[in-house]
Amino acid sequence: MFLNTFSISEKTVRTALKKKMPSGTVETEKRGGRQDHLQEEDKQRRDKIKAHIDRFPRMESHYCRSKSTRDYLHSDLNQKKMYEMFLAECCVPEGLSASYTTYCDVLKSQNISFHNPKKDQCKICENFRKGDSEKKKELMCMYEQHNKEKYAVRKIKEQAKNNTESNVQVAVFDLQQVIYLPKSNDNQLFYKRRLSNYNFTIYELKSKNCHCYTWHEGQGKRGSSEIATCVRTYLENLNTAGIHEVILFADGCPGQNKNSIIATMLLHSVQNLGNIKRIKLLYFEAYHGQSEGDSAHSAISTAIERVGDLLVPSQLIPVFRLARRKNPYSVHTLQHSDFQDYKTLANHLRIRSVREDDQGHDVVWLDMREVMVQKTDRDKLFFKTSHQQESYRSITLKRKWLSALDCNMPSKLYSKPPKISKEKYDDLMSLCKAPLPMVRVAEYVSFFESLPHSS
Incomplete structure (x- = not known):
């Protein structure tokens, strides 16, 4: 009756009873699965792949250094190339084979990419496009304001670009992704840490002239003071040329462009450069930078790929200059002694401690869309928190601290060249x-x- 009720054979019951353990449960199924010695080989194989991957030095993300949890390898690497190097160096001598699929699986588990993300996808736009009706309703106000700011700054840039006044200069600036040297197809190079080289470009919208300010990590880092020094050097050249007003555009990277250190440099420059009467710095809407300077970065990257082996920074100069045959780029090399300490100057002006504007409203540097300084207002910094605003808000600095602006140049940022790591x-x-x-x-x-x- 029992067997017929469950429609099972007597053998099934007897087998289950034989496998009954003292605890009253039935022992686990032993058929199938991977044998122990094969599992051990799998572990050894994966450990060997991981050890090979760990030999490649990690690169720092250019666009999301403070947020990204991923590791990045040199952009001239790829999965196939790494697997071929693994077979040549690891598997053949010891006879431990590993499939391409296994190698890629281990590589994926290490959370590694082969290039620094450019963040072309806007989080607000993507969430709005891919969201359901409820999500779109929730994001509608933010999305509409986001688009208004995006198009407003582009319209301002186009109007500034079409300005025909000869004493007004309009330009965009940006820092190119890090260039690592030596550069070669030699396989041993991929296992080594390389020297970081920086290229800061300022692209003039009217003349389409492009200025490249370049240095390597043995001369300086890539912080706000270094960026401020490059812009100041450019402003000095404009002052010599008799320019009265400068309109600049940049992305809103807070670690480099949108902060009180850059604002301090602009305030100091407009007071110490005789011809320049006004400087404006406008920030593109987040994730929607529209910089003509990207064309220079692209041309330089292509030229570097085509030129072959590059070993030292001095070899980059002719590559930069001739990346555009017609109207070649101007290249300016910087040494550690060229960089000024605008952070210390900002501290002397107490601008970093300002918490309220002249109207008593909170000052949040990350919310600023435009910064403006002019010679007639020595103690004021003007700013907008929206490109749609018609009037500026202002910050008035205390007069007792303004003497810091009287120095022709701030103190040196480096008393000696910075050190690279021992590794x-x-x-x-x-x-x-x-x-x-x-x-x-x-x-x-x-x-x-x-x-x-x-x-």
Whole structure:
């Protein structure tokens, strides 16, 4: 009756009873699955793949350094190239095979990408487009305001671009993604930390002239004071040319462009450069930067790819200059002694401690869409929190601190060249002094040897 009720055979019941454990449960199924010795081989294989991946130095994200949890490898790497290097260096000598699928699976589990994300996708726009009706209703006001700001700043830029006054200069500026040297197709290079090189571009919208300010990490970092120094150098050239008003556009990166340090530099410049009467700095709406300077970055990146091996920073200068044959880019190299400490100047002016504007409203630097300074208002910083505003809000600095503006130039940012890490220096030296060195020219070897580094 029992067997017929459950429609099972007697053998099934007897087998279950044989597998009954003292606890009253039935022991687990032992058929199928991966055998222990094969599981151990799988673990060894994956550990070997992970060890190979860990040999590649990680790069820092250009656009989301403070937010990204991903690691980035050199953009000239890819999964296939890494797998071929793995087979050549790891599997063949020891006979431990691994499929391409397994390698890619382990690589994916390490949360690694091969290039720095450009954040082309706007979070507000994407959430609105992909959201359901309730989500769109919730985001409607924010989305509409976001679009209004996006188109407003583009309209302002187009109007400024069409300004025919000869004493008004309009330009956009931006920092290109980091360029790592040495650059070569030599496989040993992918396992080494390389020297970071920076290229800050200022692109003039009327003349289409482009100025490149370049340095490497052995001369300076890429913070606000370094960016402010580049812009100040450019403003000095405009002052010599007799320009009266400067209108600048930039993205709203708070660590580089949108902060009190850049505002301090503008305030100091307009008071100390005789011809320039007014400077405006407008910020593109987040995720919707529309910079003509991107064309220069693209042209330079293409030129670097085509030129072949590049070993030292001095080789970048002709590549930058000739990346555009017609109307070549102007290249300015910077040394550590060229950078000014605008952060300390901002502290002297107490501008970093300002919490309220002249109308008693809170001052939030990240909310600013435009900053304006003019020679006639020595103690004021004007700003807008929307490109649709007609009038400026203002911050008045206390007169007792304004004497800091009287200095012709701020103090030096670096008393001596900054040091690169010991690990990076050792990697660079291994490229110069290996049994089969990649860097063989004595002048180039001497350059890398002379780099200041941590002990």
